Amino acid sequence: MKPTKRGPVPRVLEEHGERWSASCVRKKAENPNYRIQWTKHGGVPVNRLLLPPLEAMTQSHCSYCDGYPLDDIAYPTIDHFLPKGQYPELTYNWNNLYLACPRCQNEKETRFDLRIQREEYQGELLRPDEPNYKFERYFLFNYKNGHIEPNPRASEAERRRAKFTIDKLGLNDGGRPRSRKRTIVCFARSEQRLDAIDVWPYRFILTQ
Numbered sequence: 001m002k003p004t005k006r007g008p009v010p011r012v013l014e015e016h017g018e019r020w021s022a023s024c025v026r027k028k029a030e031n032p033n034y035r036i037q038w039t040k041h042g043g044v045p046v047n048r049l050l051l052p053p054l055e056a057m058t059q060s061h062c063s064y065c066d067g068y069p070l071d072d073i074a075y076p077t078i079d080h081f082l083p084k085g086q087y088p089e090l091t092y093n094w095n096n097l098y099l100a101c102p103r104c105q106n107e108k109e110t111r112f113d114l115r116i117q118r119e120e121y122q123g124e125l126l127r128p129d130e131p132n133y134k135f136e137r138y139f140l141f142n143y144k145n146g147h148i149e150p151n152p153r154a155s156e157a158e159r160r161r162a163k164f165t166i167d168k169l170g171l172n173d174g175g176r177p178r179s180r181k182r183t184i185v186c187f188a189r190s191e192q193r194l195d196a197i198d199v200w201p202y203r204f205i206l207t208q
């Protein structure tokens with residue numbers, strides 16, 4: 001997860017976001033099984049309108065695993081940090097939206113624990129745009145096995161958040177560690193032009 005800065009609220013959300021979210025809340029209250037879908041604005045699904053400002057925020061990388069390019073695997077998706085099914089009032093809240101690869105989004109969705117209260121969840125899972133977030137403050141990259149680990153020098157609370165984030169996003173599962181190791185090797189063999197870093201995935205380990 002690479003630190004990023006969030007741009008200003010897109011106009012479409014500034015103008016309509018609250019009303020659209022309120023409508024999601026109403027529909028959910030009427031029918032708890034209602035599945036929230038992106039609404040349309042001027043005939044265009046709103047997620048299409050929000051992709052460009054979200055892509056600008058992460059240079060089109062996944063906000064969580066920093067995977068790139070996203071459309072190699074599937075169309076990039078927009079993740080609701082606090083899931084819209086449980087928090088319909090945040091469906092169109094700009095600060096709740098992140099560009100994500102389908103895999104991170106699925107991992108996060110399936111591991112979302114309803115028993116964890118919102119405040120706690122918000123305080124545990126790391127966000128790439130939260131103040132003072134830095135990869136190396138919370139994590140270490142293990143060059144031997146490609147794993148991301150909590151930084152042993154971090155405070156207890158920081159280590160707990162790091163572990164929670166690794167677990168909830170499945171950052172060390174499947175082929176992800178191998179994929180990071182492969183990237184490191186390719187990067188080392190290349191000309192290592194850091195000015196072109198955005199074309200590489202996992203930028204947080206390459207710039208350490």
Ligand SMILES: [Zn+2]
Pocket residue numbers: 062063064065066067100101102103104105
């Ligand atoms: Zn991802």
